[in-house]
Amino acid sequence: MGADGAGSAPVVVDSLVKRYGGRAVVDGLTFSAAAGAVTAVLGPNGAGKTTTIACCEGLRRPDGGSVRVLGLDPAADGAALRPRVGVMLQDGGLPTGAGALEVLRHVAGLHSDPVPVDDLVAALGLASFARTRVRRLSGGQRQRLAVACALVGRPEVVFLDEPSAGLDPQARLAVWDVVTQVRDAGACVVLSTHLMEEAERLADHVVVVDGGRVVAQGSPQELTRTESTLSFSATPGLPVASLQAALPPGTSVAEPTAGRYLLTGVHAGPQVAATVASWCATHDVLPEGLGAGRRTLEDVFLDLTGRSLR
Numbered sequence: 001m002g003a004d005g006a007g008s009a010p011v012v013v014d015s016l017v018k019r020y021g022g023r024a025v026v027d028g029l030t031f032s033a034a035a036g037a038v039t040a041v042l043g044p045n046g047a048g049k050t051t052t053i054a055c056c057e058g059l060r061r062p063d064g065g066s067v068r069v070l071g072l073d074p075a076a077d078g079a080a081l082r083p084r085v086g087v088m089l090q091d092g093g094l095p096t097g098a099g100a101l102e103v104l105r106h107v108a109g110l111h112s113d114p115v116p117v118d119d120l121v122a123a124l125g126l127a128s129f130a131r132t133r134v135r136r137l138s139g140g141q142r143q144r145l146a147v148a149c150a151l152v153g154r155p156e157v158v159f160l161d162e163p164s165a166g167l168d169p170q171a172r173l174a175v176w177d178v179v180t181q182v183r184d185a186g187a188c189v190v191l192s193t194h195l196m197e198e199a200e201r202l203a204d205h206v207v208v209v210d211g212g213r214v215v216a217q218g219s220p221q222e223l224t225r226t227e228s229t230l231s232f233s234a235t236p237g238l239p240v241a242s243l244q245a246a247l248p249p250g251t252s253v254a255e256p257t258a259g260r261y262l263l264t265g266v267h268a269g270p271q272v273a274a275t276v277a278s279w280c281a282t283h284d285v286l287p288e289g290l291g292a293g294r295r296t297l298e299d300v301f302l303d304l305t306g307r308s309l310r
């Protein structure tokens with residue numbers, strides 16, 4: 001979705017560059033995020049996700065390229081965007097002296113048609129710490145409160161920086177449910193994450209970022225689609241050209257990370273598996289985990305960058 005109709009999308013990031021001390025930590029990043037969809041900016045620590053989201057929120061000024069949110073410049077048009085955009089910062093950014101519910105009520109009061117606070121309290125499990133001061137909340141509690149504050153104003157666009165980082169599995173599911181509801185109500189949700197599962201479960205469009213650049217983007221299905229893939233693990237440094245030569249023409253064999261072998265361009269049927277097993281036997285190699293399967297986003301990232309997301 002996200003890349004289609006980019007000109008009219010609620011969020012359009014075009015060739016964004018952000019430098020710190022002369023180093024481009026965001027280096028020509030382009031993507032757009034559609035209404036009624038979750039767009040996940042997925043990448044490892046330091047990939048530039050927070051910086052990108054901060055530029056979208058108007059908290060950082062781009063050094064190059066442009067960001068448009070609802071057709072406006074977030075760095076210059078903050079006052080016009082504030083009522084229409086929900087923001088959740090990675091460190092919470094909440095007043096620490098007030099009680100959790102007090103903070104949420106206060107934020108709700110800034111909006112003309114807020115979501116009933118009790119609904120968010122129930123959906124995100126905030127009741128048990130409603131009266132606790134923000135500074136005394138655990139990281140996960142603070143995180144859930146920050147998500148509630150980002151959503152309470154029924155924003156047209158929501159930016160969530162690592163919304164479920166540090167949450168226990170139950171709280172994570174609660175956040176995913178709420179985000180899905182907001183998306184289904186028509187909002188444009190942009191979130192950053194390094195959690196593969198979060199991107200796979202939540203996102204309609206995934207922008208895979210590494211070193212401040214987009215290395216791939218598409219729906220999780222598009223990114224992981226492949227007619228057939230066969231993989232196995234074995235001793236690093238096997239002669240892949242020799243294995244490739246033993247397989248049907250069009251097959252390609254790669255070792256994206258040491259000791260992990262990936263076959264693409266071939267129908268991964270029993271014959272191919274048998275050929276791999278036989279080649280391994282000839283080379284005195286035990287192929288562990290030899291099997292066909294859909295690639296995960298983790299595989300995609302690994303294949304594109306040679307590194308793991310975690």
Ligand SMILES: Nc1ncnc2c1ncn2[C@@H]1O[C@H](COP(=O)(O)OP(=O)(O)OP(=O)(O)O)[C@@H](O)[C@H]1O
Pocket residue numbers: 020021025043044045046047048049050051052194
């Ligand atoms: N204010 C700053 N001054 C200098 N360098 C910065 C600043 N903010 C971020 N960086 C650097 O920019 C790079 C990208 O950081 P960013 O926080 O955008 O990455 P990220 O993808 O969000 O990572 P994480 O998953 O760890 O939050 C990192 O190398 C970081 O150290």
